[in-house]
Amino acid sequence: MRRTIVAAVVAGALVGAGASAAVTAHDDDGWSHPMPAGQRGGHLGHRMSGLGGHLAGFRTGHHLSAASEKEYLAEMVAHHQEAIEAARELRRSDRATMRRFGARIVEAQTVQVEQMESWLAEWHPDDSTDVDYEPMMRDLTRLSGDRLDQTFLEDMVAHHMTAVMMSQHGLASGLFEHDEVAVLAADIRDDQRLEIVRMRGWLHDWFGTRWMH
Known part of the structure; x- marks a missing residue:
């Protein structure tokens, strides 16, 4: 049952990426510019790869069961x-596109982390925000060249x-108490x-990795 639910959520969440791209600003790499929450006028509507058999995302299906806004944050x-820690490793990439992509992830997600931590401190000052987080990504520190980029x-x-x-x-579940968190x-x-669409494109173009249903 959980596998069916996860598959349905994945399909629904990924549909419409092409339409979203039409209203997003792009840079010279064709990449959308990340923006802090709330700077899109409240806009809420904005290829999973074969991955060589490495489907790390599905090891953490428990994330789907967040029972509150606080747990989500x-x-x-x-x-x-x-993600920030991994993206910093791309400073060593041989590809300028990947170096720019890593810097963009670090910048955008650092802003979001700071925002989420400020909300947790403001709305839940007396509650623990520790989580039993299971790492999803492999160690990149000793990789270089194509191995770094592909991994x-x-x-x-x-x-x-x-x-x-x-x-x-x-x-979809109405979990969020504050409009800011929904945005x-x-x-x-x-x-x-x-970004998934773009990364899948790079995997295909550079390493021949294709979609597997």
């Missing part, structure tokens, strides 16, 4: 922090899919959905 902070892309596609699912689940969740869902 605390889980997403931990999730973002892992990052494979793992980050699955990592992004989990954030898309977490955010879509929260929006942020929609931004995370839509930005990372577009």
Whole structure:
């Protein structure tokens, strides 16, 4: 049953990425510019790869069961922090496109982490925000060249899919008490959905990795 639910959420969350791209500003790489939550006028509507059999995202299906806004925020902070740490490793990439992409993830997700931590401190000052977070990404520190880029892309596609699912689940279930969190969740869902499409394209173009249903 859980596998069926997860598959349905993935499909629903990823549909419409092409339409979203039409209203998003792009840079010279054709990449959408990330924006802090709330700077889109309250807009809430903004290819999973074969990954060589490495489907890290589905190891953390428990993220879909966040029972409150606070749990969503605390889980997403931990999730973002892992992505930021991994993206910093792309400073060593041989590809300028990947170096820019890594810098963009670090910048955008750092802003979001700071926002989420401020909300947790303001709304839940006496509550613990510790989470039992299960790391999803492989160690990149000793990788270089194509191995660094391919491993990052494979793992980050699955990592992004989990954030898309977490955010879509929260929006669809009416989990969020504050409109600001709903806006942020929609931004995370839509930005990372577009990034999944781009990363899958790079995996295909550079490494021959194709979609597997």
